[in-house]
Amino acid sequence: MHALLALNPAYWQTTTLKLVVILLTVVTGAFILVYGFLFKMMAHMQSRLGPMEAGPHGLLQLMAEFGKFLQKEDIFPSKADRRVFALAPFVVLASTFLVYVVIPAGPRLIVEDFDTGIFFALAMSSLSVLGVLMAGWASANKYSLMGALRAAGQLIAYELPLVLAIVGVVVQAQSLSLQTIVHQQADGAIFGFTGIGTPFILTQFVGFFIFLVAMQAELTQTPFDMPLAESELVAGYLTEYSGIRFLLFFIAEFATAFAFAAIAATLFLGGWYVPGVHGAMADVIGPLALGAKIIGVSFLIFWIRFTYPRFREDQLQTFAWKYLIPLSLINITATGILKVVF
Amino acid sequence: MTVTDHQKSMYIAGQAADARINIELETEGMTLNIGPQHPATHGTLRIVVRLDGEQVVWADPVCGYMHRGYEKLTEVRTYPQITTLVNRIDWLSSFANEVPFILAAEQLMGIDAPPRAQWIRTILFEMARIANITLFLGEMGAQLGAITPVFYAFRDREHVLNLIESATGGRFHPNYDRIGGLKDDLPKGWVDECKDVMHRVRDFCDELETLLMGNEIFAQRMRGIGVIPAQVGLDYGLSGANIRASGVDWDIRRDEDSPLAWKHCDWKVWTHVDGDSYARYWVRLQETREASKIVDQLLDGLPAGPIMAKVPRIIKVPAGEAWVHTENPLGEMGYYVVSQGGLGPFRCKIRSASFNNVSIVPWLLQGVYVPDIITILSSLYFILGDIDR
Numbered sequence: 208m209h210a211l212l213a214l215n216p217a218y219w220q221t222t223t224l225k226l227v228v229i230l231l232t233v234v235t236g237a238f239i240l241v242y243g244f245l246f247k248m249m250a251h252m253q254s255r256l257g258p259m260e261a262g263p264h265g266l267l268q269l270m271a272e273f274g275k276f277l278q279k280e281d282i283f284p285s286k287a288d289r290r291v292f293a294l295a296p297f298v299v300l301a302s303t304f305l306v307y308v309v310i311p312a313g314p315r316l317i318v319e320d321f322d323t324g325i326f327f328a329l330a331m332s333s334l335s336v337l338g339v340l341m342a343g344w345a346s347a348n349k350y351s352l353m354g355a356l357r358a359a360g361q362l363i364a365y366e367l368p369l370v371l372a373i374v375g376v377v378v379q380a381q382s383l384s385l386q387t388i389v390h391q392q393a394d395g396a397i398f399g400f401t402g403i404g405t406p407f408i409l410t411q412f413v414g415f416f417i418f419l420v421a422m423q424a425e426l427t428q429t430p431f432d433m434p435l436a437e438s439e440l441v442a443g444y445l446t447e448y449s450g451i452r453f454l455l456f457f458i459a460e461f462a463t464a465f466a467f468a469a470i471a472a473t474l475f476l477g478g479w480y481v482p483g484v485h486g487a488m489a490d491v492i493g494p495l496a497l498g499a500k501i502i503g504v505s506f507l508i509f510w511i512r513f514t515y516p517r518f519r520e521d522q523l524q525t526f527a528w529k530y531l532i533p534l535s536l537i538n539i540t541a542t543g544i545l546k547v548v549f
Numbered sequence: 550m551t552v553t554d555h556q557k558s559m560y561i562a563g564q565a566a567d568a569r570i571n572i573e574l575e576t577e578g579m580t581l582n583i584g585p586q587h588p589a590t591h592g593t594l595r596i597v598v599r600l601d602g603e604q605v606v607w608a609d610p611v612c613g614y615m616h617r618g619y620e621k622l623t624e625v626r627t628y629p630q631i632t633t634l635v636n637r638i639d640w641l642s643s644f645a646n647e648v649p650f651i652l653a654a655e656q657l658m659g660i661d662a663p664p665r666a667q668w669i670r671t672i673l674f675e676m677a678r679i680a681n682i683t684l685f686l687g688e689m690g691a692q693l694g695a696i697t698p699v700f701y702a703f704r705d706r707e708h709v710l711n712l713i714e715s716a717t718g719g720r721f722h723p724n725y726d727r728i729g730g731l732k733d734d735l736p737k738g739w740v741d742e743c744k745d746v747m748h749r750v751r752d753f754c755d756e757l758e759t760l761l762m763g764n765e766i767f768a769q770r771m772r773g774i775g776v777i778p779a780q781v782g783l784d785y786g787l788s789g790a791n792i793r794a795s796g797v798d799w800d801i802r803r804d805e806d807s808p809l810a811w812k813h814c815d816w817k818v819w820t821h822v823d824g825d826s827y828a829r830y831w832v833r834l835q836e837t838r839e840a841s842k843i844v845d846q847l848l849d850g851l852p853a854g855p856i857m858a859k860v861p862r863i864i865k866v867p868a869g870e871a872w873v874h875t876e877n878p879l880g881e882m883g884y885y886v887v888s889q890g891g892l893g894p895f896r897c898k899i900r901s902a903s904f905n906n907v908s909i910v911p912w913l914l915q916g917v918y919v920p921d922i923i924t925i926l927s928s929l930y931f932i933l934g935d936i937d938r
Contacts, residue, residue: 253700349581353603353919429694430766438692439923441587514760516767517694519920520603 225318229307236465237458239502242269244509245461252513279450284347287447291345296448296455298338303459305331306466311386313479313493314486324385325373328470329366332425332463336362339434342456343444354443357520358427358434364527365424365431371535372417375542376407376474385470389478403482408475410545413538415475417531419507422467424527426460428508430515433523464508465501472500578606583922585614591688592933594907598914598922605922608914610907615937623897628654628728628864631893635884636722638901639935641684642677642878644713647726650897652808653873653886654728657866661808666730666856671810672743672847673713673725674875675840679750680709681878682837685930686754689830690761692927693770698761705753708746715739728864730857740848747841754838762831771827775913775925778824785912786905789880791929794832795824801876809875814846826928833930865892879903879935899938903931 216224246268250257258265283289308331309324311317321327336359343355377383380391388407395405408415424431435443445456472478477500479493518526584595593614599606619634626634635650636643648670655662662670687702710720716735717723725732761767777787779795792799800818802811819835821828868890874883880902887896906929913925 249696253697254704255700349579429696432694433920436694436920438694439920513697515695516690516761516764516770517920518766519770519918521918522766522769 229304229318232307233304233458233462233465236501237461238269240461240464240505240509241457242266243502244505248506248509249513273454276450276454281450281452282447284447286347288345288347291341292447293452295338295342295345296452296459298341299335299459300338300455300462302331302334302338303462303466305334306463306470309385310466310469310473311389311479311493312497313490314386315490316479316493317386320384320386323383325377325383325388325470325474328385328466329370329373332466333362333366335459335463339444342448346444346447348447350440350442351444351446354434354436354440354446357440358444360520361424361427361431361434361523364524365421365531368417368527368531368535369421369425371532371539372414372421373474374535374539375411375414378539378542378546379407379410385473385478389473389480392477393480404477404480406475406477411475411538411542413534414542415471417535417538418471418475419504420531421527422471423508423511424523426464426467426508428464428512430511430517431523432512432517433520436517464505468501468504468508469497471504472497476500476504584611594931594933594936596910596914596922596926598919600919603919605914605917605919608911608922610910612904612907612936615933617934617938619938620897620899623894625893627892628866628894631897632726633722633724635899636724637934638899638938639681639877639879639882639903639932640721641932642681643719643722644673644717644725645677645681645875645877646882647724648674648809649873649875649877649882650884650886651726651728652875653871653884654864654866655808656871656873657869657886657888658728658864659867660729660858660860662730662858663855664810664852665734665854666858667808668810668847668851669716669731669735669856670726672844672851673716673723674809675844675847676709676713676743678840678878679837679844680706680713682833682840683709683750683753685833686757686761686830686837689927690757690767692923693767695761695764695767698757701753701756701760705749708749712739712743712746715742727857727860729860730855734856740851743848744845747845750841751838754834754841758834762827762834768827770920770924771830771928772823772825774826774917774921775928776823776825777909777913781912782824782909785909787880787909788902788905789876789878790829790832790836791880791906793818793820794828796820796822801874801881807875810847811843813850814843816843816846826924829928829930863892865890866894874900877902879930879932880906901935901938903933903935904938907931907936 246257246265258268261267261271283292306328308318309321309328311320339358340355343351343358376388380388382388382391392406393404397405397409427434435445440446445453448456479489479497481489481492481496484492579600581598581600582595583598585593595611595614596608597611598608619638622634623631631650632647635646638646683702683706687699690698713723714720716739717725717732719725777791777795779797782792782795783797798818798820803818816839819832819839821832866888868888870885870887872883872885874881881900882902883900885898885900886894889895910926910929914922917925
């Protein structure tokens with residue numbers, strides 16, 4: 208183990224390794240969320256069984272779905288802007304990939320530890336709106352266009368509370384780097400008690416709530432799934448997509464959910480940190496701990512998704528601008544004052 | 550205070566500038582075809598809406614994509630054959646479609662079905678109502694984006710459909726009603742099982758009341774959306790829960806004398822003063838509860854005896870005209886049967902509730918947002934077969 212970590216590989220080797228790891232994380236993350244929550248948890252909440260035939264408890268269902276999407280025809284609408292239409296899913300997927308770059312899974316398990324890590328993650332995740340707009344515009348479909356415009360309006364409105372919710376954490380941790388934020392939580396003490404560190408959820412619970420709500424909107428999950436609203440816009444900006452390109456959007460949606468859950472776990476729940484685990488062991492336990500926390504946050508996301516009806520567009524904007532943003536500003540002010548006082 | 554010429558000219562210039570800006574910013578509208586194939590229309594209703602941004606300028610429902618010509622077909626069928634046709638008008642409560650037609654034929658022939666047959670007819674009528682409205686109660690959530698309630702609705706509706714199947718042999722299209730009575734008697738043990746299921750139906754109503762009606766987003770989406778004033782509703786010929794939700798206390802089951810057994814039960818007609826989508830949902834929820842209570846009471850007092858009156862082997866209806874209407878799950882449903890003494894009717898006019906209920910759509914959709922189109926259409930609750938016949 209120590210020998211493995213002491214290796215000093217060449218630049219191209221580490222880069223390739225990092226690419227493979229991100230690729231695997233994106234696919235595994237999407238797999239876990241789709242199978243565990245979208246297929247199974249939703250089914251059991253709705254008194255159904257979900258997929259049961261492919262593999263034990265339908266475990267291989269996703270393979271079947273994957274095969275199905277691969278062999279479907281890749282349809283372009285006749286009036287579509289072909290190049291933009293073809294490119295859009297890759298833009299969305301690329302933004303998802305880039306978010307994973309800065310999320311630490313252990314003291315040394317991080318692709319690139321930027322000083323401005325959280326800023327980078329949010330900036331990259333908001334790139335996806337570009338892909339969504341491209342998809343909606345290039346489809347030459349009224350439903351797609353309306354879905355894309357709704358998505359753009361919604362993502363811009365909820366980007367703000369998302370950032371403002373994080374500011375509280377950043378003020379407390381005195382850093383934008385996700386790795387430093389985790390270390391701050393690991394090294395902290397609750398009135399002198401150092402047993403569990405200080406997960407920032409204890410002090411930033413308002414921020415955590417705002418982050419969860421804004422994240423739900425960023426991910427366009429119910430109750431904020433107005434852009435996809437299947438009962439009115441058919442499938443929003445996805446209406447004209449089929450086959451592999453639809454699959455890419457689908458993977459991006461769930462991989463982004465996984466990434467955001469990871470960011471929430473890192474910012475508020477201590478990330479990879481487990482009490483009592485230090486040094487090289489943390490690199491082994493860390494990813495598992497982070498994974499468990501991600502599953503916990505994802506459970507909240509999907510629980511809400513399966514329970515609530517969706518907001519209307521104007522109610523959604525009202526909620527962001529009149530409630531979430533003032534609340535997060537108050538949270539920042541309170542955090543700032545308390546930071547100076549203590 | 551006097552207004553100087555300068556102020557006047559400034560005011561006029563300001564107005565002109567505003568007007569110019571308004572012209573420059575005027576956006577082009579968009580015509581959107583919702584349907585005929587669209588997830589929100591449950592079939593093939595097409596609604597042409599003219600949109601300004603997300604706001605509806607005007608809307609026009611286009612019916613007829615599912616027209617099957619049942620009124621014309623009745624003219625070339627014999628009376629016993631027609632129940633098979635009318636089963637398929639409102640396919641979610643098929644048995645309720647058979648009853649008024651059979652009653653009209655019985656009225657023309659001067660036959661009275663025995664009391665047991667009338668009671669079983671009423672029981673199945675109300676069970677058809679439950680099977681129909683439970684689906685609405687769940688589907689309304691699905692239309693607003695809550696995917697879970699619809700599965701609960703299907704789960705509990707299944708028990709009702711199983712009962713209908715075990716009594717009539719048909720899950721969806723029972724074809725069970727006969728001129729002068731019923732096809733068969735109820736199977737053994739049916740009554741106890743039915744009571745059990747009615748209990749489940751009430752549990753389902755309680756569940757949805759907390760899960761869906763207690764939800765703030767649901768209330769926000771439904772309250773004040775698609776308000777129908779009572780007079781407007783009456784002018785457009787709305788019936789059923791749609792008009793009761795506007796405060797009109799009118800239920801044919803209670804207000805008119807019918808050979809069916811409602812008069813023997815103790816139940817209540819619920820109305821609501823608001824007239825919005827939420828009120829329509831609430832009224833239908835209460836109606837489902839009342840229907841289950843009616844079934845319970847009828848099961849307790851089910852009379853013994855034959856289920857078929859003496860009817861000639863070949864049914865010939867004497868010349869005459871009859872109009873029978875009943876309070877179906879979707880509203881008032883009636884048959885105007887004209888007989889000239891043949892094996893089949895000379896003409897049969899079918900008054901189905903959804904056709905009239907949908908006629909208010911252009912009035913109702915003016916000025917609403919796109920998401921509200923779906924709320925309003927779903928809360929009016931129409932079945933495509935019932936619109937187009």
